[in-house]
Amino acid sequence: MANAKQSATNYVNQVFETVKKRNPNEDEFLQAVSEIFHSLVPVFEKKAVYMEHNILERIVEPDRAISFRVPWVDDDGVIQVNRGYRIQFNNTIGPYKGGVRFHPSVNLSIVKFLGFEQIFKNSLTGLPIGGGKGGADFDPKGKSDVEIMRFCQSFMSELFKHIGPDKDVPAGDIGVGSREVGYLFGQYKKMRGQYEAGVLTGKGLNYGGSLARKEATGFGAVYFVKEMLQDQQDNFENKTVVVSGSGNVATYAMEKAKELGAKVVACSDSDGYIYDKNGINIDTVKQIKQVEEKRIKEYVNQHQDAEFISNSSAIWDIACDIALPCATQNELDKDAAKRLVENGVQAVGEGANMPCTADAIETFMNHGILFAPGKAANAGGVAVSALEMSQNSLRLSWDFKEVDDQLQKIMANIYKRCVNAATEYGHAGNLVMGANIAGFEKVADAMVEQGVV
Numbered sequence: 063m064a065n066a067k068q069s070a071t072n073y074v075n076q077v078f079e080t081v082k083k084r085n086p087n088e089d090e091f092l093q094a095v096s097e098i099f100h101s102l103v104p105v106f107e108k109k110a111v112y113m114e115h116n117i118l119e120r121i122v123e124p125d126r127a128i129s130f131r132v133p134w135v136d137d138d139g140v141i142q143v144n145r146g147y148r149i150q151f152n153n154t155i156g157p158y159k160g161g162v163r164f165h166p167s168v169n170l171s172i173v174k175f176l177g178f179e180q181i182f183k184n185s186l187t188g189l190p191i192g193g194g195k196g197g198a199d200f201d202p203k204g205k206s207d208v209e210i211m212r213f214c215q216s217f218m219s220e221l222f223k224h225i226g227p228d229k230d231v232p233a234g235d236i237g238v239g240s241r242e243v244g245y246l247f248g249q250y251k252k253m254r255g256q257y258e259a260g261v262l263t264g265k266g267l268n269y270g271g272s273l274a275r276k277e278a279t280g281f282g283a284v285y286f287v288k289e290m291l292q293d294q295q296d297n298f299e300n301k302t303v304v305v306s307g308s309g310n311v312a313t314y315a316m317e318k319a320k321e322l323g324a325k326v327v328a329c330s331d332s333d334g335y336i337y338d339k340n341g342i343n344i345d346t347v348k349q350i351k352q353v354e355e356k357r358i359k360e361y362v363n364q365h366q367d368a369e370f371i372s373n374s375s376a377i378w379d380i381a382c383d384i385a386l387p388c389a390t391q392n393e394l395d396k397d398a399a400k401r402l403v404e405n406g407v408q409a410v411g412e413g414a415n416m417p418c419t420a421d422a423i424e425t426f427m428n429h430g431i432l433f434a435p436g437k438a439a440n441a442g443g444v445a446v447s448a449l450e451m452s453q454n455s456l457r458l459s460w461d462f463k464e465v466d467d468q469l470q471k472i473m474a475n476i477y478k479r480c481v482n483a484a485t486e487y488g489h490a491g492n493l494v495m496g497a498n499i500a501g502f503e504k505v506a507d508a509m510v511e512q513g514v515v
């Protein structure tokens with residue numbers, strides 16, 4: 063047994079060293095790989111077959127990484143150039159699936175970390191989807207609608223060569239909502255000369271989108287935390303909740319938490335956070351962010367008791383029972399985690415991808431805080447995207463309740479899979495390990511079955 067543990071540890075360390083050498087300066091990617099690799103030691107201890115097939119070295123290398131120029135003309139007639147990416151990471155259990163992010167911070171490391179995580183997240187949903195991710199270092203803030211359209215068209219003029227309903231199915235992410243998906247879809251259709259609804263998800267309802275897709279990630283994250291609380295004979299009622307971000311995931315996480323009886327007292331954008339002791343008015347947030355496309359600080363103009371603090375990371379100073387980081391990667395560090403613990407936080411659910419740093423997660427674990435990792439907790443979005451693909455194949459659309467009911471079942475099932483995997487491998491209650499292990503095993507088994515490809 064001691065030997066098995068030693069050889070599993072050696073194997074993981076040795077592959078991680080190779081990954082570090084091969085991917086220098088890719089901090090976010092290495093952070094995501096490190097977390098998953100270290101969760102897998104007990105798996106390799108028990109199942110040497112994965113080492114014999116060298117699954118780690120194979121799974122950590124994307125099938126392909128595409129990078130391309132995106133030229134477009136702004137409203138002043140000036141030619142602009144951005145860089146686009148699509149990482150097709152792993153299609154062992156289905157076509158590549160994962161969103162596209164438009165944000166100035168996008169680079170190869172970020173797209174690779176997101177694509178790598180997506181393999182395991184998609185596997186956890188139980189649906190037939192592989193892992194991929196894309197994006198561009200384009201900043202949609204302050205751009206006119208026509209500039210956004212021109213950018214999306216240029217981006218798709220290259221991307222269309224690489225995607226398809228049975229090949230690679232992008233969706234939205236930060237900076238890419240239904241407007242952008244619409245422009246991307248329009249251009250794809252024009253380039254291909256045929257109607258392939260299933261090539262993108264997060265589409266508008268008029269042309270093949272699914273009801274409940276826009277709500278799915280936020281609702282799903284709350285459903286996951288609800289399962290965690292239920293296991294402790296607890297629920298959302300009368301809980302104080304803090305949610306970071308005020309975009310797609312944050313808005314619908316707030317809405318569902320409120321519907322389940324919680325009081326959401328704060329949310330944020332990258333300029334700062336708002337605190338409303340009476341509970342955030344979600345309609346006001348939607349009006350400001352989705353309709354007027356303004357900054358969250360506008361909220362205080364309409365709610366006298368609310369305050370705006372121009373420091374978004376200080377949102378974690380607020381005492382709460384449940385914290386839902388729903389903005390971006392590494393937004394909650396060790397100090398923030400300590401403050402949350404000191405202030406009595408009970409549960410933390412990652413609506414965003416990798417919002418908590420590794421030492422923040424360790425802090426939560428060491429203090430027995432219920433912790434829902436993003437890979438599992440925010441998988442509701444991609445799960446409903448897969449349901450959108452199913453509806454497109456059937457040329458049918460399901461009603462909101464049908465999709466939402468399926469989402470709830472999927473989230474409950476993901477929770478069970480995480481709990482069971484953690485328990486099976488001797489780490490009961492550690493959902494980080496449970497999510498990584500359960501997501502990994504399905505893909506790894508399928509890789510073994512499919513041979514060296």
Ligand code: NAP
Nearest residue numbers: 235236237279307308309310311331332374389414415443
């Ligand atoms: P979004 O609609 O673009 O919203 C992102 C929000 O986060 C915006 O309010 C943004 O504010 C805010 N933000 C960015 N950086 C921040 C910071 N440092 N501090 C505070 N707020 C900050 O994006 P989204 O779709 O909600 O995605 C949010 C996260 O969820 C990402 O990690 C994404 O990968 C993950 N996710 C999304 C989905 C999905 O279905 N959309 C699915 C799974 C995971 P500004 O307006 O100031 O930029």
